[in-house]
Amino acid sequence: MMQLLDHAWVAIIAPVLAAGAIAVVGHRAKSFAPVLALVGALTTLAVAMAGVTALFQADPHGVGPIADGGWEWFKVGGTALRLLWALDGLAAWMLLVVGVVAAAVVVFSTGYLAGDGGWVRYFALVSLFTGSMNLLVLADSLTALFIGWELVGACSFLLIGHWFERPSAARAAMKAFLTTRVGDIGLLVAIAALWSACGSDSFAEVFDKLPSLPSPTVNVVALGLAIGAMGKSAQFPLHAWLPDAMEGPTPVSALIHAATMVASGVYLGVRVWPVFEVSAPARDLLLVTGVVSALGAALIATLQRDIKKVLAYSTISQLGFMFAALGAKAPVAAFFHLVTHAAFKGLLFLTSGSVIHGSGTQDLHEMRGLRRDMPLTFGAWVVGALALSGIPPLAGFFSKDAVLDSVWNHAPLAGGVLFVASALTALYMARATRLAFFGVSGADTHVHESGPSMLLPLAALGSAALVAGLAGGPVARAIGHDSEPLVPAVALIALGMAAVSSVAGWSMAPDPQADLAHQRSLGRFGVALANAFWWDRLVERSIVAPAVGVSRVLWAWGDRLAVDGLVHGIARLTESAASALRSLHRGDAQVYATTMAAAVALMLAATVWLGR
């Protein structure tokens, strides 16, 4: 096993190689594609298991890496660009999350995407994503982290646009790419500042030099990192791409846009925690954006009709909880919630995939009484919904308690808002559950339970969601802290609020008509919620339209006039010079002879003239 740990980088290489192999042989042997992808995911899982096992055997407070290594990529002058990797407690747990969800998603996809035209491309990209995510997780230098960070973004773009022939999917992919790009600029600035200030891109060396840096530098770095994390994790004001990203296949939403990639913002926060620890402004930014996202997205989720949009806003909201915990100096609570959230949100997304596959619709108002036709899917959904709502003994209860407690103690106002957001979580899940699974089922007879390839992953993630609450202690120790005991007062208040609001959510939507009537009774506020506070329209008018206008001017004057003019001008010059010269080469022997005679005469004249 130590052998595997010393070569933990295979978790990066194996899925990438699998992706290449799928791309090469996939079209010849279609059933081979998911097998190869699964091999990549299981390699990740094996490395993660070995790492976590080693953690349990090791000294409980050992923060150092279990194994590390790296390569020098290239050298410019005296500065080496290094790709370093390290498997420490944090990386091991994150790898476990990636491995479990990736394996479940690959198996689920064989059922969900059966007969899809993009089958080979899909599995190649999922495998490439797994490898890139592992690079991000195992990275021990800023360079390696950034490469992984950008690769997962690219895979996300490609997988959101899986059905690119649909204009809405192509637009959503573009929107996700451009919005996260805004955050990536923050990350790039932070990396550049950190590197130039410390003269090294290795995390350990950077953290060593951190105390000697001037405070403005540290703040710039921390704010840049925070903005990068916000873009990746779809936090306000860079959140609008995530609901649109639901245009991608549902298993992709489970893997990338619920469990792993969107959580990498939080992972980054924990990874570079020493930077945030010394920068109060950046922590305040994380807290504010987290609280705003948690409450705003939870409110919006209460009135969404698309089952995947409900889950997407719920993801923004839950990531907001994690950001608030980071802002409240509680990286342990944030990471614990990341782990449990990956389990139950991955489960919920796969369940919604099963629902969409079985019922043929994403609209909650068109699903009725699915629990009779899809009992197993219903069971998985209930486990996920209870875990998300924070009902004990499921996973969400423990991690949310840790988050609420730490934020409440840090800033009571923010804590209070999070309590409300937490209660709203229970409300929108109760509403969605009743609309989709209860009530009188329609005359539709085509609704069917999904096959074993889709139910098996649900069972796996469902059991993870059941027991992930136990991971609190080990996760805390893995990143070098003591586990925090459950706070009964916080837990009881949160539980009480969840119970009350789930009853409210339940009674809100006995049937679609009542749901619509309820929305109308909210008046303008209801319209605002259903339209996600018109954020898209605001961005469209204030940022997209001016940017398009400026681009048009640049295109007309800069590109078409200057650049194209230059290119065409050179072409025309060449052409006219050529046609002038061509008249000498018409094949008329006498023209050749005249030219020759003239040249000889010139040479003679020159000899006589110069030879005097």
Place this chain on the structure above:
Amino acid sequence: MNAVFVACALFAIGLYGVLVRRDLIAILASVEVMIGAPLLLLVALGARLDGGAAVESIGLLLLVLAAAEAAVGLALLVLVARVVRTTRADELVEVGER
């Protein structure tokens, strides 16, 4: 010295004919005029030198060669005229653009 001037004039007149006349027969005739220039120079040179008979005999040899060359040129011309039905140089532009 007069012979040199006459030779230069002969060469220039011949060259002008080669460059300007379009008919292949005329061009061939012009070439013959050009060949006359060095012949004249050889003969004039032979008259001035001691033992110039050798030089003059080279001139005689060249005269025969020029006659042979004219015969070969005419033969080629007849072949060309048979194939393309023209003896005009500006119509013989097969290799170029038309």
